[in-house]
Amino acid sequence: MFPFRKKDIMIRADEKVIDELLERSIFSVLPSKEALKKELLSGKRLKIYIGADATGPELHIGHATNFILLEKLRKLGHEIIVLFGDFTALIGDPTDKEAARKQLTTKEVEGNIKTWKKQISKVLSLGDAENPAQILRNSTWLSKLDFSEVIKLASSFTVQHMLERDMFEKRIKAGKPVYVHEFFYPLMQGYDSVAMDVDVEIGGSDQTFNMLAGRTLQKKYNSKEKFVITTTLLENPKTGKKLMSKSEGDFIGLLDSxxxxxxxxxxxxxxxxxxxxxxxxxxxxxxxxxxxxxxxxxxxxxxxxxxxxxxxxxxxxxxxxxxxxxxxxxxxxxKKEFPDDAREIVVQKETLLKDMLVGEQIIESHSAFKRLIEQGAIRNITRNKKIDDINFKIVESSRLKVGKRKFLKVTLQ
Incomplete structure (x- = not known):
């Protein structure tokens, strides 16, 4: 290990640590892993960032991969930035979307950012006394771009280049619209690299196109080589399917108890x-x-x-x-014992079970209730009987099991 100092920050060029972080959960490094390793061993303090649009409130353990990597780089002494795309989130990243994303309001974006910071801090130190990760927002510079600057950005890319993206091709073949503003997304994400003058960007392998846009713009605006690290997506190695699916409610969340x-x-x-x-x-x-x-x-x-x-x-x-x-x-x-700390709910007689579960936020919606009923996943433990009636009414106090892990003590008012 060879220590260096720059801006009063100790840079640790620990080859063993660097070798592991360049191997673990890494999909690709551009232009090359060897070139990045050389930079990490040089003692130079690198400016490294990840962009996050915060289009939803919850993160899962698949998202944590990038923040674990960033924390290791932070501990080596490098400058770490978590960039919240409060401006780009208003458009929404079209990556992997076969329909245009719903545009969020500023209030929705701000609410999501607040919960993200809480979750990110479980993995990445935002309050370290010597070298805390920084939080920035891309509205700081994107909101100030005028139309002539947007035209200059757009001149670095072709329509053909944009249409090579799988999700746009699929939409065109299906007769679904592709909106012009969706082409702006990679331009804006790319400009983030220019505005911060970063050395390295980290993101999931599904973000490669957007991150390479930043690499192109860094060369054009700052005459600088930007490294792009793409990380693996958390998938079942046998089936290739994503292990975490927020759309299906099947994920291990960082906010889970x-x-x-x-x-x-x-x-x-x-x-x-x-x-x-x-x-x-x-x-x-x-x-x-x-x-x-x-x-x-x-x-x-x-x-x-x-x-x-x-x-x-x-x-x-x-x-x-x-x-x-x-x-x-x-x-x-x-041991199949009913937990002592099961949630207790008091309801009026004849209350519909689905209304109680949704109203008490045990489940998300009536459609989720319907799926659970169809799967036989709601059980009256008191009577040792599955509940299969979608319009089931609560007529007595009972103990219930909802899904695989939720237990309730229901008492009549």
């Missing part, structure tokens, strides 16, 4: 456990290789998954909470 986080982890497919260890925890790669070896040699997948659940809860909450969450899981799901 310890009990929810532990229980959801235990519901993950066995084949996905190692990938989650890699992408969403701070367990070392050497230790993960030992875990993988244990699985290959016939270790019990349940035991490995319980280790993962403990690690996740400890990482995003704390170790003591992780132990409590494990005890709760064993008692509730393995």
């Amino acid at each position: 310890p009990e929810e986080m532990y229980g959801k982890t235990m519901a993950l497919p066995d084949e996905a456990v190692v990938q989650v260890f890699i992408d969403s925890t701070d367990v070392s790669l050497d230790e993960i290789k030992n875990i993988e070896k244990e699985i290959d040699e016939g270790g019990n997948p349940r035991d490995v998954k319980m280790r993962l659940a403990r690690e996740l809860v400890a990482f995003y909450h704390d170790k003591e909470t992780a132990r409590d969450a494990e005890e709760h899981f064993i008692k509730t799901f393995q």
Whole structure:
């Protein structure tokens, strides 16, 4: 390890740490991994950023991959920026969208940013005394661009280049509209790199097009080589499907309670456990290789998954909470005991079950209730009977299980 000082910040050129962070959860590095490693070993303090539009309030453990990487780079002494796209969020990133995104209001964006900061701070230090990660907003410069500057930006790209994007091709073939303002998104994200004069941008592999736009503009405006690090998406290695889906409500959220986080982890497919260890925890790669070896040699997948659940809860909450969450899981799901801390709800007789569950925010909507009924996922534990009537009315006090992990004590008023 070779220490350097710049702007009173100690830069750690720790080759072992650098080698691991360039291997773990990395999809690609442009122009090359070797060139970036050389920069990281040089002692130069790099300005590294990630952009986040905050188009929704919740983050999941798949999103955490990038912030884990940023925290490691921050600890090496580099300048870290989390850029909230409060301006670009008003348009919405068209990436991977087969229909135009709904444009958000300023109030919605601000509300999402507030919750994001709380979640990001679980992984990335925003309050470190010596080298805190910075929070910036791209409205600071994008709102000041005049039309002549927008034309200059647009002249760096062609319509053909934009139409090469899969989601635009799919929409055109399906006869769906592609709006001109959606072409502006990569231009604006690209200009963020210019405005901050960054050395490195980090993002998911699905963001490659937008990040390369920034690389193009950095060369044009600042005559500077910008590195682009794309990270892997959290997917099931067997099926290739995303493990976290907010649209289907199937994800492990950073705001989940310890009990929810532990229980959801235990519901993950066995084949996905190692990938989650890699992408969403701070367990070392050497230790993960030992875990993988244990699985290959016939270790019990349940035991490995319980280790993962403990690690996740400890990482995003704390170790003591992780132990409590494990005890709760064993008692509730393995020993089939009704939890002492089940939520208590008081209702009037003849209340529709679906209205109570939605009104108390146990589930999101009546359509979610319908799916649970169809799946046989709501049970009256008091009577040891599944509830299969979509218009079920509560006529007596009872204990209910909703889905895999929610328990309720319902009492009549």
